[in-house]
Amino acid sequence: MKFDASRHRCTIIIDKDLPPGLAINAASVIGISFGRTVDNLVGPDMKSIDMVNYPGVIYSPLPILLSPSNYIHELQSVAENDKEIHAIPFSALAQSCKTYEEYGVRISSVNSRNIELIAIGLVGPKNKITKITGNLPLYK
Template identity: 60%
Template sequence: MNFDAAVHKCVIVVDNALGLGHAANAVSVIGVSLGRSVGGLVGPDMQSRNKVVYPGVIYAPLPILLSTNAHLQALQEQALADEEIHTMPFSALAQSCKTYQEYESRISEADSSGIELVAIGLVGPKKKIGKLTGSLPLFK
């Protein structure tokens, strides 16, 4: 997917049962992964008048929303059924692993129906993302 701020919207939805530390971890992992997987999401580096370089940031607002765990699962199902929506799920399984090798081993042995989501990033057409997430409250 190639991000266009005039056409697309990006959100991260977090399980409202997560504690603050786990929620912050989930959001940061999804943000890094989205920046890597969605072309054009992050702008170029900028430079201040006195030549300090500031890394590029996302081209559009990135609301962090809250949802029940059951609704997260439904969001993923709906998003996966739509080719215009890019999904970035983050699971309790991933959050419980101490190393990437452990994650790789455990995820390859798990059936996706048994993998509990704790957050999901969604990028797609503004209307579609709004329809999926417009009723969800902001994480405060």
Template identity: 60%
Template sequence: MNFDAAVHKCVIVVDSSLGLGHAVNAVSVIGVSLGRSVEGLVGPAMQSSDNVNYPGVIYAPLPILRATSDYLQVLHKKALLDNDIHIMPFSALAQSCKTYQEYEARISEANSSSIELVAIGLVGPQKSISKLTGNLSLFK
């Protein structure tokens, strides 16, 4: 996907039952992954007038929304049906692992229907993303 802020919308939806530390962890992991996997989502580095470098930031607002665990599963299934939506799911399984190697071993043995999501990042056409998430409130 090639991100265009005039056409696309980006959101992260977090399980409303997560504690603050786990929610922040989930959002940060999804943010890093989206920045890496969605072309054009992050702008170029900038420099201040005194030549201090400031790395690029996301081109569009990034609302952090909340939903029930059940709705995260529904949201994931609905998003999978739309080829124009880039999906970045983050699971309780991933959050429980201490190393990437542990995550790799455990996820490869798990059936996707049994993987509990704690958050999901979505990037796609504004109308499609709004239809899926427009009824959700901000994570506070």
């Protein structure tokens, strides 16, 4: 997907029952994955007047929203059925692993219907993302 700030919206939805440290971790992991998987989401580096480099940041706001866990699964289902919405689901299983190798072994042995999602990142047309997330409160 190629991000266009005039047409697209980007958001992260976190399980409202996650403790703050785990919520921050989930949002961070999804943010990194967004930067890797969504073209044109991050702008170029910038320099201050004294030539200190500031790495590029996201082209648009990135609200972090709260949701009941069952709605995160619904959002995943919506994204799976809409080719205009790019989703990055994040599971409790991933968060519980100590290494990436452990994650690979464990995730490959579970049916996706049985994976507990604790967060999801969504990028897509503004109207579609707003329609499915507009009623969710901001993480504060």
